[in-house]
Amino acid sequence: MRVLLLMALIVLSACQEDDAEIPGPAALTEETLSHFCRMQVIDHGGPKAQIHLEGYSYPIFFAQVRDGLAFLKGPEKFAPVVAIYVSDMGTAPSWENPGADNWIDARDAFFVVGARVTGGMGAPEVTPFLTRDAASAFAATKGGTIMTLEQIPDEAVLSPVEISLPGKDAS
Numbered sequence: 001m002r003v004l005l006l007m008a009l010i011v012l013s014a015c016q017e018d019d020a021e022i023p024g025p026a027a028l029t030e031e032t033l034s035h036f037c038r039m040q041v042i043d044h045g046g047p048k049a050q051i052h053l054e055g056y057s058y059p060i061f062f063a064q065v066r067d068g069l070a071f072l073k074g075p076e077k078f079a080p081v082v083a084i085y086v087s088d089m090g091t092a093p094s095w096e097n098p099g100a101d102n103w104i105d106a107r108d109a110f111f112v113v114g115a116r117v118t119g120g121m122g123a124p125e126v127t128p129f130l131t132r133d134a135a136s137a138f139a140a141t142k143g144g145t146i147m148t149l150e151q152i153p154d155e156a157v158l159s160p161v162e163i164s165l166p167g168k169d170a171s
Contacts, residue, residue: 025103064119090134115144
């Protein structure tokens with residue numbers, strides 16, 4: 001019986017150590033740069049993403065959630081992913097100001113995929129919410145389908161898209 005109790009305690013302590021290694025989200029600042037474009041994240045509207053990688057003390061940020069998910073699903077990862085946080089657009093002050101510290105764990109988020117919205121870099125956005133109700137209200141006005149992180153198909157974030165830049169002819 002003591003052996004079983006000791007083994008249970010060892011397993012429990014190992015689980016607690018794993019939880020302790022997962023970093024919390026970092027606040028978005030004026031100096032935060034987007035991983036792909038190296039532009040200031042705060043200068044672009046729409047939801048953001050940050051990904052924490054094993055062995056790195058600071059996360060990499062993305063000006064669009066779509067870009068963060070493309071990094072996650074694509075071949076560019078240069079270290080194992082430890083945590084992924086996204087802006088909770090249900091508590092964001094506005095689309096143009098998604099908030100600096102309203103991060104939620106992407107594994108717990110409800111994403112609206114295929115809505116009629118574009119993110120900070122002009123591509124169609126995958127919009128995250130903490131609650132299904134907030135995601136449903138958004139989808140009712142902007143369209144799209146509610147999905148969890150695991151349900152988002154690769155092509156939703158890895159497929160090429162046309163982006164129209166302000167002041168440019170889209171043809």
